[in-house]
Amino acid sequence: MKIISFTLSLLIIIFLIILILPIQIISNIFNLKLKYNAPYFFFKLINFFIGINIELDQESLNHLKNKNDIGNLYVSNHVSWIDILTIGSLIKSRFIAKQEVKKMGVFGFLAILNNTYFIDNTKATKSLGYSNEIQKKLLKGQNLILFPEGTTSDGSSLRNFKSSFFESANSKYVCPITGKEKYIRVQPITLCYLKKNGLPMGTASRREIAWIGSYPIIKLMLDYLKMGNVTINIKIHDSVTIKDFGDRKKLSAYCEDTILANLLDTLHSNSI
Numbered sequence: 001m002k003i004i005s006f007t008l009s010l011l012i013i014i015f016l017i018i019l020i021l022p023i024q025i026i027s028n029i030f031n032l033k034l035k036y037n038a039p040y041f042f043f044k045l046i047n048f049f050i051g052i053n054i055e056l057d058q059e060s061l062n063h064l065k066n067k068n069d070i071g072n073l074y075v076s077n078h079v080s081w082i083d084i085l086t087i088g089s090l091i092k093s094r095f096i097a098k099q100e101v102k103k104m105g106v107f108g109f110l111a112i113l114n115n116t117y118f119i120d121n122t123k124a125t126k127s128l129g130y131s132n133e134i135q136k137k138l139l140k141g142q143n144l145i146l147f148p149e150g151t152t153s154d155g156s157s158l159r160n161f162k163s164s165f166f167e168s169a170n171s172k173y174v175c176p177i178t179g180k181e182k183y184i185r186v187q188p189i190t191l192c193y194l195k196k197n198g199l200p201m202g203t204a205s206r207r208e209i210a211w212i213g214s215y216p217i218i219k220l221m222l223d224y225l226k227m228g229n230v231t232i233n234i235k236i237h238d239s240v241t242i243k244d245f246g247d248r249k250k251l252s253a254y255c256e257d258t259i260l261a262n263l264l265d266t267l268h269s270n271s272i
Contacts, residue, residue: 009225012049016042017110024113036092039114043089051229054086055194060236064090068185069175071138072239073168075255076189077263078147079155080211081107081221083191086232088114093143096134096165098150107217121150127164134168138184148252155193155206156267158260163252169242183241188255190262194270195231233270235262 020042027035047054056064076087084095095116102108102118111118117137119130134144148161169184193206201209209230211220224230237258245251 006225009050010222013046016045016049021113028113028115035115036094039088040092043085047085047089050225052082052085053195053229053231054090055231055233056090057235060234063187063236063239069141069177069182070173070184071140071142071144073134073138073184073186074143074145074189075148075161075166075186075259076145077158077191077259078149078152079191079193079206080152080209081217082209082224082230082232083147086191086234087145087189090234090236091143091145093145094137096144096146104217117144121162121165127162128167131165131168134165135171135184138168139171139173148255152211154203154212155210156203156263158256158263161252161256163249166242166248166252166255169251170248183243185239185241186251186255187239188237188258190233190235190237190259190266192233192235192263192266193230194233194266195229197228198231200270233266235266237262 020038023038024035026032027038046052074087074091074093076083087093088095095111095114097111097116097118099118099120101111101116104111117134120126134146137144146165148163148165149159150162151159153159166186169186171184172181173184174180175182193201193209195201196205196209208227209224211217240251240254242248242251245254
């Protein structure tokens, strides 16, 4: 990417952040519905200007159109800070993130403004406690996005899912339309980083995108702006419930297997 493109992209991002800040702050203070809508459109604009292309099949598009009477728990593999922009531009939702994200300077500040729900995922006992709070938010109609790996992967594989947070889906409610009892829906999402500047990405180039270890997040973002366009294939799978599997561990294993199988299949189908 030429330096002028890098400079313009950076200026546009700064302008959009300055534009959205007062809107988001006011929406948060007065608890307006706009506090979930503003980030949704903000992410769409950012994706357009910095060259993030999203591929969706028809089934995934249909899932996005479906409405539920309460919130969905979306679970996705986690590769990069770009994951937030892509999923956030498709689903009006709140992200679930570890406490450390709060301390990541500008990125942490924006996460707070975006109504991110912060958790301490260092101990399973704490995770189960947070599940009760997540459950309440879902039952109130909030969509929540969880990265069950608890950290990022290299984009070519998955880390083991932590099953404790899936307990939040272990709740019945009465559908206000049908009057029937239902369980909270869990919907797996596969993120697959496919192309850079129109050319297929390999393992090494996906690692240039991935947020691995303690690599500074701001530097990673600036590196991306110099890099060029990225194409991401996003697959939204059929929703399931804990009732389908009997317990959270089996539900977690199903989501992990579904996402991994789709990731590997998509990478294989698009390899050189």
